[in-house]
Amino acid sequence: MKVVIFVIPFLFFCSSLLALPVDVKPDSPVVPNPVLPTEKDPVFPTPSGVMEAAQSPGDAAVKVVHHQDINKKILVALVVSSTLLGGLLLLLLCFWFYRVKKLKKSNKKTGQSSNAAKGVSLGPILDKLTSSKSTGKKGSIALIEYPLLVAATENFKEDNILGEGGLGCVYKAEFSDNFQAAVKRLHGKWQDSEREFQNEVNLLSKIQHQNIVSLLGYCIHSETQFLVYELMQNGSLESHLHGPSHGSTLTWHLRMKIALDVARALEYLHERCNPPVIHRDLKSSNILLDSNYNAKLSDFGLAVSGGNLNKKNIKLSGTLGYVAPEYLLDGKLTEKSDVFAFGVVLLELLIGRRPVEKISEGQCQSIVTWAMPQLTDRSKLPNIVDPVIRNTMDLKHLYQVAAVAVLCVQPEPSYRPLIIDVLHSFIPLVPLELGGSLRVA
Known part of the structure; x- marks a missing residue:
């Protein structure tokens, strides 16, 4: 741009020179050239007054011819210099554009390198995710570059591991x-x-619910796949119930809130998704808690959609202790299979024991088998409640929760309630400030 500002005044100066008159009068007398046609009329006719003032016809002819030669030389010089100047200007402009383009590329690479070192903001990704899901578009999950994940996890540092499953770490x-x-x-x-x-990317790109973990993005690098979720600060329900704290962080009302949140997630999958979605791997380790202990269902890798299924078109999968008997024995999978798993989680919240416990060498016992005879006996029920919450709840509420758990883990699927009925039974047990309708004095 500076080059253009410099050249414009120069061109204006040159044009000014062209406008000046040219005086080519010789300093010494001109001797007539005998070769020139002095006896003929001048090349350009002149007024009679001028002819009279001239000393001889030969002098006028010499002057006219001399003017022509000089004007031609000046014209040629101006054309050549203008052409050279125009070429130089074009060359400088091309160089300037090249420098600007190269500088932009350099700044872009510097910015990307800085982002890889410091991390990248997922604001645009979150905006894209929200807008795409609100319009019901498929494939709204963002593709995240591998170097960004490496930088954000400090090259997958061991200190940053939140949990470990059968197929990888979080x-x-x-x-x-x-x-x-x-x-x-x-x-x-x-x-x-x-x-x-x-399967998970496909499903979570189409569903969104307050009690289902949001998938923010994914990445494929070589033979490894990555899934990026919202962070749940309080970890899994399993770590609270069976970890070092042994459930001490979860009060009765918080446990009822967690059960209500999970029921809401299942009700959305079973009743509002079209076609219905069966989670197929509901368990306490797949129930995650945020900073306010809101529960969200995660891990949809085994989930299926399309209504009733049988063992002919789906592989038997699940976690021991949570798998419904009809699915385990006959391969029959329905929404009631998720209801059975919900009943097992409810027993974990109520009793504080694991779904399957080892009682002797080579022999295990499920929580359903152990608890069922005592759940229906009101005199024994308070004694099997988790010691952390024992005697902290209204007995009527305890009996109601036990009754729901018994129905959910019935061996016959037709005897189990719909998840929407379970949902409505928990709303009166959860305080208003936790998302229910219970007014606590």
Whole structure:
């Protein structure tokens, strides 16, 4: 641009020179050239007054011819210099544009390098996710570059591991703007991991609910797949019930709120999704808690959609202790299979024991088998409640929760309630400030 500002005044100066008159009068007398046609009329006719003032016809002819030669030389010089100047100007402009373009590329690379080192803001990704899901578009999950995940997890540092499953680990990731997320790394060398990865991305790109964990993005690098979720600060329900705290962080009302949140998630999957979605792997480790102990259902790798299914078109999967008997024995999978698993989780919340416990060498006992005879006996029921919450609830509420649990774990699917009925039974047990309708004095 500076070059253009410099050249414009120069061109204006040159044009000014062209406008000046040219005096080519010779300093010494001109001797007539005998070759010139002095006896003929001048090349250009002149007024009679001028002819009279001239000393001789020969002098006028010499002057006219001399003017022509000089004007031609000046014209040629101006054309050549203008052409050279125009070429120089074009060359400088091309160089200027090249420098600007190169500088932009350099700044872009510098910015990307800085983001990879510090982390990347997921604000645009979150905006895209929200807008796409609100319009019901498929494939709204964002593709995240692998170097960004490496930087956010500090190269998958061991100190950032939040949990570990059968197909990989979950890492805490910190991006810029103090935004945190959870990154699940699935090892592609197992065929199951690739299938579950595709299934989860496909399902979570189409569903959104306050009690279902949001999938923010995914990444495929070599033979490894990555899923990026919203971070749930309080971890899994399993870690609270069976971890070092042994349930001490969960009061009676918080446990009822968690049960209500899970029921809401299942009600959305069973009743509002079209076609209905069966989670197929509901368990306490797949129920995550945020900073306010709001429960959200996660891990949809084994989930299926399409209504009733049978063992001919689906592989038997699930976690021992949570799998419904009709699915385990006959391969029959329905929404009632999720209701059975919900009943097992409810027993975990109520009693504080694991779904399956080892009682002797080579012999295990399920929580359903152990608790069923005592759940229906009101005199024995208070004694099997988790010691952390024992005697902290209204007995009427305790009996009601036990009755719901008994119905959910019935061996016959037709005897189990619909999840929407379970949902309505829990709303009066949860305080208003926790999302229910109970007014606590």
